[in-house]
Amino acid sequence: MRKSVFIRYRKSRNIHLVVWFEEGRERTLSFRTRSDAERERRRRILLLGESAARLDCFNALSDSQKRSLHSLHEHARAAGYDPWEAVRHYDSHLKKERVRSLSVRQAVENCLQDKAIEGVSPRSLQSLRSVLRRFAGLHGDAAFAEIDHASISSFVDGLNVSLRTRMGYLTDLRTLYSWGTRKGFAEVNPVVAAMPGRAVRKKIMLAKRRRRRDQVLGVGDCRRLLDWVRGNDPSLLVYPVLCLFAGLRPEREAARIDWADVNSGHITVDARIAKDNETRIIEPLSANLVAWLDLIRSTTGNPLPLRNLRRRWDRAKQVLEGWHHDCMRHTYASHHFAMYRDAGLTAKNLGHPNPTLLRKDYNNAVTRAEAEEFWSIYP
Numbered sequence: 001m002r003k004s005v006f007i008r009y010r011k012s013r014n015i016h017l018v019v020w021f022e023e024g025r026e027r028t029l030s031f032r033t034r035s036d037a038e039r040e041r042r043r044r045i046l047l048l049g050e051s052a053a054r055l056d057c058f059n060a061l062s063d064s065q066k067r068s069l070h071s072l073h074e075h076a077r078a079a080g081y082d083p084w085e086a087v088r089h090y091d092s093h094l095k096k097e098r099v100r101s102l103s104v105r106q107a108v109e110n111c112l113q114d115k116a117i118e119g120v121s122p123r124s125l126q127s128l129r130s131v132l133r134r135f136a137g138l139h140g141d142a143a144f145a146e147i148d149h150a151s152i153s154s155f156v157d158g159l160n161v162s163l164r165t166r167m168g169y170l171t172d173l174r175t176l177y178s179w180g181t182r183k184g185f186a187e188v189n190p191v192v193a194a195m196p197g198r199a200v201r202k203k204i205m206l207a208k209r210r211r212r213r214d215q216v217l218g219v220g221d222c223r224r225l226l227d228w229v230r231g232n233d234p235s236l237l238v239y240p241v242l243c244l245f246a247g248l249r250p251e252r253e254a255a256r257i258d259w260a261d262v263n264s265g266h267i268t269v270d271a272r273i274a275k276d277n278e279t280r281i282i283e284p285l286s287a288n289l290v291a292w293l294d295l296i297r298s299t300t301g302n303p304l305p306l307r308n309l310r311r312r313w314d315r316a317k318q319v320l321e322g323w324h325h326d327c328m329r330h331t332y333a334s335h336h337f338a339m340y341r342d343a344g345l346t347a348k349n350l351g352h353p354n355p356t357l358l359r360k361d362y363n364n365a366v367t368r369a370e371a372e373e374f375w376s377i378y379p
Contacts, residue, residue: 005044007037020044102185104147105140108132111179121252121275131172145186147177149193156194170195215324216365217244217331219373226377228319236312238296238303242267243328245289246282247336247350249275250328259304264290274351282349288378295379330365331374338371 005020008028015030016037031037061069076083102110112129120128135155139147152173156166174191181189217225222244229237239254246267248254253273261268266283274280285293296303306312317323324330329350337346343355366374 005041005048007034007041009034018044020048102144102180103140104142104144105136107144107180107185108136108140108176110183111176114179119277123251127168128172128175131169132176135173135176144180147186147190149190152191152194215327215330216334217320217327219370219377221320222331222374222377224319225316226379229316230379233312233316235300235303236306236309236316237292237300238262239306239309239313240316240328241289241292241296244332245286245292247329247332249351250326255306255309257304259302262293264293269351276351276353278351280348280351286375288375291378334365335371335374338366338368339375 005018008017008019009015010017015032016034017028017030018037018040019026019028021027029040031040072083076086112125112132115128116125138155139151142151152170155173156169159166159169161169170191174189174195177186177189177191180186225240226237226244229240239250242248242254242257242262243250248257248267248269252275253269256273257267257269261270264285266281266285269280269282271277271279333346333350336349337343340346347353347355
């Protein structure tokens with residue numbers, strides 16, 4: 001077989017042809033300039049050299065090895081697949097075998113320990129612990145890396161819970177396996193394939209929005225709550241004021257903020273108490289919030305830190321019929337968005353990463369008239 005590569009110039013067309021031979025046939029590529037043709041000639045020579053090297057390696061095989069390769073090729077062709085497909089599949093199998101062995105129970109406890117070290121809030125950690133240990137109770141001795149999406153789906157199917165709760169369970173399990181893949185205990189996250197489709201997620205979000213409206217305190221409830229605290233436990237007044245009119249998170253932020261970070265111009269939520277561990281500044285402050293802060297400053301001086309908060313607040317919120325977790329923060333978000341129609345500003349003050357979910361969750365939760373009345377609640 002001829003293997004020479006050369007350049008042929010065609011004067012009539014003013015082109016340079018790179019010529020080589022492949023399987024006994026002449027092949028050509030045309031170029032406008034001699035330099036381009038020369039580069040291609042050198043590249044072709046290298047390719048032919050590599051091809052010759054591979055051919056030499058093949059010729060070095062024994063007859064039995066060549067027959068084995070031929071039989072493999074024929075078997076794969078008869079079965080309808082490429083031999084390389086089988087090789088890649090087996091490589092994947094070997095990779096799974098090399099994943100560090102860990103039981104589901106061990107993975108759950110290690111994950112919870114790491115999350116605590118990362119600074120996850122006690123409430124979030126408790127919620128995560130409840131779901132993951134329940135999962136470990138069913139699959140505790142199974143290999144962590146061998147759990148598939150069918151096992152995940154079977155677990156949540158057996159709980160007989162609402163779509164919203166199901167989504168929460170799956171989210172917590174996804175957190176577990178995201179941790180596991182990062183640590184090298186699993187190759188893939190099986191929960192991704194078990195997550196609900198778009199139609200179900202939309203149904204959950206619509207139910208969540210209806211539920212959100214039920215979690216917003218009315219103006220009358222806000223007045224009744226503030227009046228009771230002011231009259232019966234005035235040193236506690238700063239807590240509902242910061243939650244209702246500044247949107248601070250009750251457990252992490254309103255309960256732990258420094259009084260030095262609260263002034264008439266802005267409120268600074270330090271990274272050490274923020275849920276996302278990032279400092280944020282809440283501004284501008286509403287006129288009624290400034291008035292409440294001035295009242296607190298003139299009557300109690302520095303009311304922080306709050307002592308025996310849980311006992312005192314459990315007593316205070318009995319003034320209302322029913323109580324939803326985070327309802328004061330939801331009340332702030334709904335009335336702030338309804339009043340100013342600036343999702344970016346509301347999201348910034350709340351410490352949300354972007355305004356998209358806020359716009360979906362809090363839009364139409366309250367009217368503009370209700371918002372005007374809410375921001376007119378003065379001491």
